[in-house]
Amino acid sequence: MVGITYEDFLDLGYDPADSDLVCEFYVEPATDQTAESAASWVASESSNGTWAELQVAGSVTDLSATACGITEMTVPGREDRDAYRVAIAYPDALFEPGNMPQVLSCIAGNILGMKAVDRIRLLDCDWPERLATSFPGPQFGTSVRQDVFDAGDRPITATVPKPKVGLSTEQHAQIGYEAWTGGLDLLKDDENLTDQAFNPFEDRLTETLAQRDRAQDETGDPKSYLLNVTASGREMLERVDLAAEHGCEYVMVDVVTAGWAAVQQVRERCATHGLAIHAHRAMHAGFDRLPDHGVSMRVLAQVARLCGVDQIHTGTANLGKLANEDTVGINAWLYADRYGLRDVLPMASGGLHPGLVPELVARCGTNIGVQAGGGVHGHPDGTHAGAKALRAAVDAAAAGRDIETAAAETPELATALEQWGTETPR
Known part of the structure; x- marks a missing residue:
C-alpha cells in the first residue's frame, strides 16, 4: 500500500x-x-x-x-x-x-x-x-508565599548581588545579610554564578546560609536563599543534596540551558528533600524574542510548570529592561487549574526599581515575586537602604497606598524615587 x-x-x-x-x-x-x-x-x-x-x-x-x-x-x-x-x-x-x-x-x-x-x-x-498529568508539576507553587514566608497579601521580594559575578564569597554573603535585614525575603544567585574560584559553591552555600540565619534571628522574619545548582546532571543532583543538608528551602536551576530532562531529574530529587525549585530562564530569548519565529515564553512557562518548577521569571509586564512580553497572559496560565497540578509563582525581574512597583502590582497583582538587582544595590545609600526602599514600595502597593505617601514615611524610598523616579530603564 x-x-x-x-x-x-x-x-x-x-x-x-x-x-x-x-x-x-x-x-x-x-x-x-x-x-x-x-x-x-x-x-x-x-x-x-x-x-x-x-x-x-x-x-x-x-x-x-x-x-x-x-x-x-x-x-x-x-x-x-x-x-x-x-x-x-x-x-x-x-x-x-x-x-x-x-x-x-x-x-x-x-x-x-x-x-x-x-x-x-x-x-x-x-x-x-x-x-x-504524566508530569509531576510543582511541589509547592504559589503556596511558598505563605508556607515559607507568611507573606500575607503582599508579593514576596528578592534581590541578586551585583555585580552578578566577581564578588568574593564573603562579599556575596554580606550583601545577602544587608538585603535580608533591609526587609527582603530572598537572596538569589544569578544565572552565571555556580562554582567559580572567586566564589566556590560550597563555601558560598555555608557562608550565605550563616548570614541568612543571622538575619532571621535579628529580624524575627523567615528568610531564604535561591542557590544556583546548575551543572552537569550528576553534579547538579549532588548540589541539590548539599543544599538540603545545609538547610536550604530552595534550589535555583537555569532551566533552559540545563535542559528539560535535567529539570525533571532535579524535580525528582527535590521531592525527596522537600525543596522548592526556582527557575531562571537564561537563554529563553534565543527561542522567544523574535515575534515570528521560535517558541513563545508562554510555551516555555507551560513546559516548566509541567516539569515541576515552583517559581519562574515571566517578565515585568513591559516595565523593566527586557523586550515586550505577554507577562499577564503567561501568569494567568501559570495560575489556572490544570487537572489538579499545582500552580507556579511568577517572578517579575529585569530592570525593576521601587518606583515601578505600583504599576507592576496594578498590572500583575500581588500573587507574584518582585526581584530587583540594580534597583536595590544601586541605591545611593547602599544595599540595606535599597532593600528597605523596595520593601516599602511593595508593602504600599499591596495595601493600595500611594507610593509618595509611603516615601514620606520611609526616607530610603524617598531617595530611591529621587534617584530613579518611575521611569523604565532601557
Whole structure:
C-alpha cells in the first residue's frame, strides 16, 4: 500500500479529540507554498511524515498529526507577509508519557528549520489530561508565599548581588545579610554564578546560609536563599543534596540551558528533600524574542510548570529592561487549574526599581515575586537602604497606598524615587 502523503495531514473539518495535544503556530509559508501546504508540511514533519512518498504496507495514519485550523494573522512589522495561525492536533500515542524532551522534539523540533516555511513560531499548547498529568508539576507553587514566608497579601521580594559575578564569597554573603535585614525575603544567585574560584559553591552555600540565619534571628522574619545548582546532571543532583543538608528551602536551576530532562531529574530529587525549585530562564530569548519565529515564553512557562518548577521569571509586564512580553497572559496560565497540578509563582525581574512597583502590582497583582538587582544595590545609600526602599514600595502597593505617601514615611524610598523616579530603564 502507498504510504501517507502530505495531503493526508490536512483536515480543516477535524474536531480534535480530548486526548489530542493541540498546538498553535504562527506560520509564514515559503514563497512556493500555500497556507494549506505549509500547514500540511508542519503536521507531517512533526509526526510521522517525510519528504518522499512512502511505500509502506499497513496503516500508519493513526500516528499522523492533523492540521485542523488555518486563520490569517499579522505580526507588527511584518504586515506585508502572508501569515497564518495554524492549529495542529497530535494524537496521544505519539508521545512518551513523562518525557518532555521527546514531546518537544515532536512539536518544536525539525519544523523550526523547514524550507516549507519562512518563519514558524510555536505560540501555545492545549495540553490533554493524560499527557499533562504524566508530569509531576510543582511541589509547592504559589503556596511558598505563605508556607515559607507568611507573606500575607503582599508579593514576596528578592534581590541578586551585583555585580552578578566577581564578588568574593564573603562579599556575596554580606550583601545577602544587608538585603535580608533591609526587609527582603530572598537572596538569589544569578544565572552565571555556580562554582567559580572567586566564589566556590560550597563555601558560598555555608557562608550565605550563616548570614541568612543571622538575619532571621535579628529580624524575627523567615528568610531564604535561591542557590544556583546548575551543572552537569550528576553534579547538579549532588548540589541539590548539599543544599538540603545545609538547610536550604530552595534550589535555583537555569532551566533552559540545563535542559528539560535535567529539570525533571532535579524535580525528582527535590521531592525527596522537600525543596522548592526556582527557575531562571537564561537563554529563553534565543527561542522567544523574535515575534515570528521560535517558541513563545508562554510555551516555555507551560513546559516548566509541567516539569515541576515552583517559581519562574515571566517578565515585568513591559516595565523593566527586557523586550515586550505577554507577562499577564503567561501568569494567568501559570495560575489556572490544570487537572489538579499545582500552580507556579511568577517572578517579575529585569530592570525593576521601587518606583515601578505600583504599576507592576496594578498590572500583575500581588500573587507574584518582585526581584530587583540594580534597583536595590544601586541605591545611593547602599544595599540595606535599597532593600528597605523596595520593601516599602511593595508593602504600599499591596495595601493600595500611594507610593509618595509611603516615601514620606520611609526616607530610603524617598531617595530611591529621587534617584530613579518611575521611569523604565532601557
